Amino acid sequence: MKKKANFNGNNLLLVITIVLFVVMYAIGCIVYGSKGFSQFQSFLNILIGNAGLICVTCGMTCVMITGGIDISVGSLVGLDCMILAYGMEKLHWSAITAVIVVLIVGIVFGVVQGFLIGILGIQPFIITMAGLFFARGMCAVITTEMVNVANETFKKWATIKINLPFGGYVNRRGIYMAPYIRITVVIALIVVALTFILLKFTKFGRSLYAVGGNETSAKLMGLNVKMTKMKAYILSSFLCSIGGILFCMNSMTGSVAQAKGLEMEAIASAVIGGTLLTGGVGNVIGSLFGVLITGTIDALVQFNGKLLSSWSSIAVSVLLCFFIILQAIFALIKERNKA
Amino acid sequence: MSKSANGDSFIKKLTGSKVFLPLVCLFLVILINVIKSPSFLQISINNGVLYGRLIDIANRGSEIAILAIGMTLTIAVSAGTDISVGSVMALCASCCCTTLVGYGVASANKLNYPIFIGVIVGIFVGAVCGCFNGFMVARLKVQPMVATLVLYTAARAIGLLVSNNQNTYVRVEEYKYLGNFIKIGKWECPIPTPIFVAIICVALATLFLKKTALGMYIQSVGINKNASRILGINSVLIIFVCYVICGLCAGVAGTVASSRIYSADSNNIGLNFEMDAILAVALGGNSLAGGKFSLAGSIIGAYTIQALTTTLLAFGVKTEQAPVVKAIVIVLIVVIQAPAVQNYIKNRKARKISAGGGEAVAK
The missing domain is CATH 1.20.5 (Single alpha-helices involved in coiled-coils or other helix-helix interfaces)
Structure with a gap:
């Protein structure tokens, strides 16, 4: 009886997401099995390729739970990569200095956005859109050239292989190939775990849900709504900066056009993962699956080899549209039941 | 005594007017330019066409002005912006060019259909995109910016698919008319065509809003959706219509932009135009929270943005860096x-x- 009561529309969205991922992956294994899609390593490659996106999506989920949105993340990741690359190559910073600078930039960015949105009460979309163009423009102000990262320490961090003790296979020459992950995946999974704990078991996490669910009642309950919102945007930009560092470890470059459209992928992943656009509902486990779904779409397009790369962004948009409509229908049904 | 009171009220009327702030902004930008280079205001005739910085601003600002019409309405009616307009422009341009020369043709000197069919296809695609956005926002009640986010990414990608991932060039003299200068026989119109297109669009929109009750309805729905519904206004339909108009404007702007460079460059047409259009509406003194709007303000805002962009470029700021200032x-x-x-x-x-x-x- 109690189980039935818990199984509402929101849980249903999460179940749909997980089922969709499994089905999609199974189809991929059947169609592209001969090209090596069914190997455990290609699953891990999806994780490695999307480690940055996982962090960014965690931050996005927190903001969306409060009922807001942050579309500056893609540009901020681009700016982070640019600062890392330019700082280490042209200004000869050490890797640790560059990383710290990037994290500070992320926090400052978040404080400014959070102040404007939370304290002054301006629409989040307008402010973060201004942030989007600001960060992208700042990339160009730093330099319009492409900068490659050649810093030894940073390269060492990026190329560490962590072999897993299971899931390996023996290749044609008879050598055992252990599946591996990179350090980026470990960091991303730690971020997911920490965000999960933060949202589930801390006062701040619960107040995020309260603010998103109903701002007025949260206020009447004695919560500081303005500060909670501001903190959510700071958290988002901070996690986004961590994501930017991971992204740079993958790409090893900084350029103006980097991570364009990442905000769309992050929002799509969070929405696919069951986070409601109206706020109050969402969890990072769903978002993780959302990222895996978008990652799988990218991987499928790559494995096909013939399709244009624009197909993957069309597929993600279609999925996003599908889930938005699904959410809207759930909301309409809920409204009708109330009335 | 009475004279000073009159003067007071005149100043108050002037400063209280909705278009006062945007006009001051425009004036300031032009003033900075004139101080920088006194030749700014010069208009000369070169090869039978008007030539000068002011003409250039009026010409280049046409697309933003057209987009600003639709954007003003969507902001007024739903307190939300349509961020897909730039991408929709690219899609419309691709559809227009591909219809004219055929799928997969990179460059053509001959057309499959008359030009007006291509233009109509382009505008029609824009309207379809507007319908999609309108359906999501009005019927399904999705937040406008999230609903339009879908087309923001998808439209450009679909545009690339339509034009087979390449720039489709239409090397036909007549196709350049819409974005450059009209030539009839030996006579060449000295004023760039986009200016005419913008004037026609603004005139049509003004006529539509002033002569019908639509403008009033839009303001009413924007101020309070539920109260308007109870008053008997079909608020769902009004919101839908506004998004369709916005799509239409994007279609017109897209075809003009495509004709300007006589090609469909899906990666670059309409890039960052959504930002310019929103900025134009905000500069025009319209509240981004919806409700009352002033079309004239938005149009002045649009040309202010273009003047600002031209100024920045004249000061040696790179195209990629301009967004910081905006x-x-x-x-x-x-x-x-x-x-x-x-x-x-x-x-x-x-x-x-x-x-x-x-x-x-x-x-």
């Missing part, structure tokens, strides 16, 4: 508009008045 401007405008800041200013004014009153009483 982002700062937009943040400043919304901060001034923010309720918290408005209340603060009001309180300070009230305190000043009460302090002044106290002094007067003491005297």
